[in-house]
């Protein structure tokens with residue numbers, strides 16, 4: 001499927017796509033989600049996995065590692081800090097890998 005253009009999504013487009021991303025929300029112009037894991041090591045391993053995906057996509061979030069939590073916050077810098085299809089794509093990839101880490 002051809003990549004979508006990297007342009008800001010409308011509020012309605014964001015709302016519609018968030019409907020398919022449980023636990024994700026829009027906050028301060030960024031897509032955000034926090035995950036809780038079973039241990040600090042599990043949380044750290046998930047951060048490494050997300051970082052690998054971000055390198056693959058060349059699209060990077062602010063990742064925050066807590067004792068047993070991983071928080072993700074992402075927007076697209078190249079369009080001045082708006083939400084684009086690339087942010088939605090990263091959120092989908094993180095949502096897909098999270099269960100394998102026991103994250104919820």
Ligand SMILES: C[C@H](O)[C@H](O)[C@H]1CNC2=NC(N)=NC(=O)C2=N1
Nearest residue numbers: 058059060061075076077078079
């Ligand atoms: C040169 C490199 O491709 C760009 O700087 C990429 C890197 N990762 C990025 N991540 C995010 N969130 N937004 C960007 O615009 C972006 N641009």
